[in-house]
Amino acid sequence: MDTHTPYDDVFYPTGIHQSVTVDRLYVMGKILGVKPTPIETATVLEIGCGDGMHILPHAWRHPQSKVVGLDYASTNITKAVECKSHLSIDNIEFICADIQDFTYSDYKFDYIIVHGLYAWVHDSIKEAILLKCKEHLSENGICVVSYNTMPGGHIRLMTREIMRFHTQQFSTTKDKVREARAMIYFLAKANSGMQSAYKYILQEELKRIASYPDAAFIHDDLGEIYTPISFTDFINHASKHSLTYLGEADFVEMNDEMPNEEITQVFKNLHKGDLLQKEQYMDYLRYRRFRQTMLVHDHTDLKRVIDSCFLDSLFISINLTTETPTLIYDNSVVQFKDESGKGMGTDSPLVKAALVTVSAQYPKRFNTKEIVEMANKTLGLEESPTDLTTVQSVLLKMYYADLIEVYAERAEISIDTEKPKLWEYAKQLLELRLNIPTQNNVMYHVEGNVEREFLKLCDGTAHFRENVEAISSLISSRELDWQKDEDVEEFLLKSIKACKKSGLLSN
Numbered sequence: 001m002d003t004h005t006p007y008d009d010v011f012y013p014t015g016i017h018q019s020v021t022v023d024r025l026y027v028m029g030k031i032l033g034v035k036p037t038p039i040e041t042a043t044v045l046e047i048g049c050g051d052g053m054h055i056l057p058h059a060w061r062h063p064q065s066k067v068v069g070l071d072y073a074s075t076n077i078t079k080a081v082e083c084k085s086h087l088s089i090d091n092i093e094f095i096c097a098d099i100q101d102f103t104y105s106d107y108k109f110d111y112i113i114v115h116g117l118y119a120w121v122h123d124s125i126k127e128a129i130l131l132k133c134k135e136h137l138s139e140n141g142i143c144v145v146s147y148n149t150m151p152g153g154h155i156r157l158m159t160r161e162i163m164r165f166h167t168q169q170f171s172t173t174k175d176k177v178r179e180a181r182a183m184i185y186f187l188a189k190a191n192s193g194m195q196s197a198y199k200y201i202l203q204e205e206l207k208r209i210a211s212y213p214d215a216a217f218i219h220d221d222l223g224e225i226y227t228p229i230s231f232t233d234f235i236n237h238a239s240k241h242s243l244t245y246l247g248e249a250d251f252v253e254m255n256d257e258m259p260n261e262e263i264t265q266v267f268k269n270l271h272k273g274d275l276l277q278k279e280q281y282m283d284y285l286r287y288r289r290f291r292q293t294m295l296v297h298d299h300t301d302l303k304r305v306i307d308s309c310f311l312d313s314l315f316i317s318i319n320l321t322t323e324t325p326t327l328i329y330d331n332s333v334v335q336f337k338d339e340s341g342k343g344m345g346t347d348s349p350l351v352k353a354a355l356v357t358v359s360a361q362y363p364k365r366f367n368t369k370e371i372v373e374m375a376n377k378t379l380g381l382e383e384s385p386t387d388l389t390t391v392q393s394v395l396l397k398m399y400y401a402d403l404i405e406v407y408a409e410r411a412e413i414s415i416d417t418e419k420p421k422l423w424e425y426a427k428q429l430l431e432l433r434l435n436i437p438t439q440n441n442v443m444y445h446v447e448g449n450v451e452r453e454f455l456k457l458c459d460g461t462a463h464f465r466e467n468v469e470a471i472s473s474l475i476s477s478r479e480l481d482w483q484k485d486e487d488v489e490e491f492l493l494k495s496i497k498a499c500k501k502s503g504l505l506s507n
């Protein structure tokens with residue numbers, strides 16, 4: 001494609017987005033009962049794939065799958081193709097085309113991903129996105145479209161309007177980015193002594209834009225188009241293309257627990273059991289600003305009964321702590337919490353033992369049968385016939401509350417930091433870039449050359465200490481530059497712990 005796009009002018013930093021990976025869509029498809037295609041052999045399309053960082057790991061892991069990435073910015077596609085050939089991945093194809101012109105015969109995809117696009121394009125392109133999703137979705141296929149929604153989207157519209165007005169007078173991208181942030185900073189500061197809602201809104205927006213990378217900020221906040229849409233309008237648009245609502249890709253976003261019985265009752269009276277009404281009212285209740293909505297063909301048989309036995313074929317990792325790990329053997333209530341402070345309490349020795357044992361091996365993943373076996377082994381008990389259903393039903397509730405992680409596959413995750421081995425995909429990618437995806441489908445930022453060279457040495461043969469010594473001698477001989485005040489060994493110890501936690505180590 002010859003057309004020059006805004007994404008050719010300023011490169012948009014693409015990454016992997018855990019909640020819209022094929023793995024996640026499979027998990028949610030299983031939980032919501034729509035017979036998703038096994039991910040190993042699935043066909044996958046990403047519309048607006050950027051430089052391919054989101055889908056390349058899937059293609060690398062699953063050589064039997066077929067993956068297609070489409071983007072209209074040739075700079076992005078050039079980078080994606082470079083990466084594909086560097087990693088020698090044959091089962092992925094990158095196409096440089098506008099979605100409006102995309103044709104792929106009558107080929108069907110089991111998973112279609114459209115992330116970070118719908119809210120930022122003209123109506124004709126929105127139309128093309130859903131049209132192509134419908135045309136190319138396989139019978140049991142799932143597509144996910146992310147979009148900015150209301151009422152939260154109104155707030156971003158407001159600051160965007162202010163920033164765009166103010167930055168009209170600046171011509172370079174660099175000046176616009178700096179001045180846009182400075183404007184919101186100024187408004188937040190000027191209002192800091194006021195007792196108004198505006199003060200809090202500005203503070204919240206300031207926090208959001210401060211953490212946004214410049215290159216994404218210029219497109220997402222200062223770009224020509226930004227059109228958040230209500231859930232109802234989005235679903236109406238999808239239904240025009242004979243696509244229907246399956247659910248949200250983040251299970252917790254479907255969680256409709258209310259603070260008390262009175263609110264639960266009023267809420268029920270509002271939606272009267274209608275799922276779409278319920279989701280719309282939930283947006284008002286939760287002040288939602290972003291959705292990652294999964295769609296399926298409108299003739300799909302949707303039972304919408306969530307049965308915990310769906311967890312049978314899935315893999316779970318748990319990262320919870322407790323201050324009273326020794327109280328797992330009796331019926332005392334033990335509180336568990338995650339790193340954000342969210343938590344739960346339970347008096348079931350089986351559940352307590354499961355949570356302690358699996359958490360000790362985070363981020364390793366286990367199926368529910370293994371979890372029950374491990375828990376009973378910890379308790380020194382024989383397995384009883386109801387153990388599996390007990391544990392599965394608690395784990396399903398915990399997933400709904402965002403307290404555990406659930407995956408479609410086990411992955412080759414290791415927690416060995418003595419003789420660490422970096423995941424091969426990440427190791428190969430390190431030659432090209434410092435932002436690398438992990439097996440947990442999150443991005444890991446390598447801090448610089450010292451960490452990069454250290455991680456490249458982590459091949460599972462040498463001891464951590466030997467690798468530290470190798471790096472220290474490269475620093476002493478000035479082959480590597482170390483400018484930080486921090487002790488290099490401490491830095492590398494932190495690095496290896498962070499790699500372990502994010503699923504970067506493999507067997």
Ligand SMILES: C[S@@+](CC[C@H](N)C(=O)[O-])C[C@H]1O[C@@H](n2cnc3c(N)ncnc32)[C@H](O)[C@@H]1O
Pocket residue numbers: 005007012013014015017047048049050051070071072073076097098099100114115116117120121125219
């Ligand atoms: C905001 S970025 C999102 C990239 C990636 N999906 C992510 O979420 O990180 C939007 C991407 O869509 C591409 N894009 C925008 N309009 C497009 C169109 N009409 N057809 C194909 N790609 C388009 C851009 O080039 C850019 O790479």
